[in-house]
Amino acid sequence: MTDATMIDRDDEAQFGDYFALLKPRVMSLVVFTAFVGLMVAPVQVHPMIGFCAVLFIAVGAGASGALNMWWDADIDAVMNRTRKRPIPAGKVTPQEALGLGLGLSGLAVVMLALSTNLVAGALLAFTIFFYAVIYSMWLKRSTPHNIVIGGAAGAFPPMIGWVAATGSVSLEAVLMFTLIFMWTPPHFWALALFLKKDYNNAGVPMLTVTHGRRVTRAHILAYTVILAPLAVWLGFTQIGGPVYLTVAVLANAWFVKGAVDIFRRDETMAEGDSYKTEKAFFQFSLLYLFLHFLALLADAALRGFGVI
Known part of the structure; x- marks a missing residue:
């Protein structure tokens, strides 16, 4: 995790900088696979409930991305493909990324549970925890099998979509x-x-x-x-x-x-x-x-x- 002192904020952060924290390209795949999991389930859901389910799964994915960028800012700063991300680029502070990630995590889990069912909400909460803590904070820096075990975080969205519709796995x-x-x-x-x-x-x-x-x-x-x-x-x-x-x-x-x-x-x-x-x-x-x-x-x- 990077120290706040490494951030030299020469420019004010724009909306796009905060949105970039959510890893929108990764989020697009999460949204699509969660949507498919919801749509192919043998239980039809009301369109509004389905919309809410996909929306809050997407918010949860974005929250995971923000928490990952908060923790990995020191790594991102030295890698060519990530050094222009908002934190190492000096657009957003680590504290802002952490606050955004935690706030969106709570919102996504609570709202998914309320709009669909508790099992889906709990599964989303576990997914966020798995990506932010188990993968980002532990596995990524400690084992060459980081991506093998950590890949589970990206594999949960279609299952969450299915559970949002059916209530079971x-x-x-x-x-x-x-x-x-x-x-x-x-x-x-x-x-x-x-x-x-x-x-x-x-x-x-x-x-x-x-x-x-x-x-x-x-x-x-x-x-x-x-x-x-x-x-x-x-x-x-x-x-x-x-x-x-x-x-x-x-x-x-x-x-x-x-x-x-x-x-x-x-x-x-x-x-x-x-x-x-x-x-x-x-x-x-x-x-x-x-x-x-x-x-x-x-x-x-x-x-x-x-x-x-």
Whole structure:
């Protein structure tokens, strides 16, 4: 965690600076997967309740982002891809980020519980705690398995959406969670392959730093091979269908091929083309989740129209 004295506020903070604390790009994925979890659940909810559920899940995700930026400001200041974030850039103080994160956390949890059910509110509270405390404060700086265990925080939103509609957890909710949970390590490890220097400078024990790129490549392949059948399995549940199965088979075939290509490379090859293969895998991984959850939504729409 950074000290307040490192902040030199030459400019007044704007609304956009505070909004950036909420990690809007991450929040967009949270909102989408939570929305899909809500919409594919076998229980219909009133549109206003559904809107409130997605809204407060989004607020909770933003709160987690603000708390993460508060704690990680010292790391963000030395990493090229994060040094322009509001705190290290001197736009927002750590105390402001902490206050915003705590305030939004309380608002999101209470309002989600009131608008849907207590189980959903409790699950959102645990998710915020998991990301801010277990991952950010503990795992991220202490173990190369930080992103493996910490990935659970990003995997909860569709489950929260499902629970907001049904009040309980089912196999479908667990598989949606597992899809994101198993996707997270290869997604971030691909990034770490071409940003190893950043993580090393920041003292973050990513797998590339502690065990090297060769081991990281093997881990990407192993997790991707395990992920593929789990992703396809979701298509055979009550929320799956022909659209999802088609997308899952094609997307995971490409994902596995990409992981194999990464595994076969050495550092001479990677540095020779500026990690082109690793960057392509990372870019597709951003599309990977969107395609799977969009396909679930498409099958839900087809069921609604009586097509399947």
